[in-house]
Amino acid sequence: MRRYFFCLIIGLFIAGQTEVKGQYYDQTIGFRGGTSFEISYKRFIFYTPNVQQAIEGLVGVQLDEGISFPTILYDAPQNNGYVFEALWVLHVDLGFDTNFSGFAGAGGYLGAYTETGRDPFFGGGFTAVFGVEYTFSHAPVSVSIDWKPIVGFPRLSLARGGLTLRYIIATTWQ
Template identity: 25%
Template sequence: MKKYLAAFVFLFIIYTASAQESQTYNRAIGVKFPAGFAITYKQFVTDRNNVEGEAMFWSSGFRAVGLYEFNFDIEGVDGLRWYVGPGAHIGFWNHDYQQRKNISSAGFGIDGVLGLDYKLADYPINVSVDWQPAVDLVGSSGFTPAYGGIGIRYTF
């Protein structure tokens, strides 16, 4: 089911793509493929700063993330920026990988993000790749380096 939803969203983005002169955008919505499947929404609050929300789903849980990102242009490549920022998350899951058993649990923690963002010049599409390490403070506490992924978004 998740694969069909991802395929539908990707095809919708491609289908609705139309010519656009601007290298920048104010908002974007799309999908991110990390260790699971995420729906992502990005909103710029200034020319260089944005907030991003993610709702990530995988076979044994759900995770909601809020990030504040600082964006910096990369000279020589129009539309390419790198970004970094802090964030927080809350998650619910039915499996504890450290104890290797099925248990219902919840967690809260802090996140960081480091990535690249590219806005296609002629289409309302942006592509990103990022690394999003997290530290769970409540619940299954500890460092998790495995979040992040490749995102494809429709910009408007």
């Protein structure tokens, strides 16, 4: 598994034949790992000199973490769940390097969860995201680290973080 992941990273760097400048791209696809494992698609939809707005969709598996809400209803820990998240994200240039940006956003999630010894059930709620992103100048790759708390039923989780590796899809308007 590590060898395939390493080959994927090397392949992404080799595939980058065009120079990407900072946040000047409009869509990415990637993988987010951490307290969840998700496939991420982000598309920038509105640009101003200081703030770029994007929508992001994530689909994946959420690991067993968080606090059951309310805890008195659940006597067994929650297991993995399949989740879909949609976020509205604002990117802001951090000022010291055009390749770095900070971001914050909010959205919602829906999930299908299981508990040990119980039937699967559905849940949903609100999610937020805060983080920093670095875009490589000579490769179509960006890396971000984030904190993404969720509040909803059946979960409340304030300790969700992750690392996202994204491939930048070439644009024609640059």
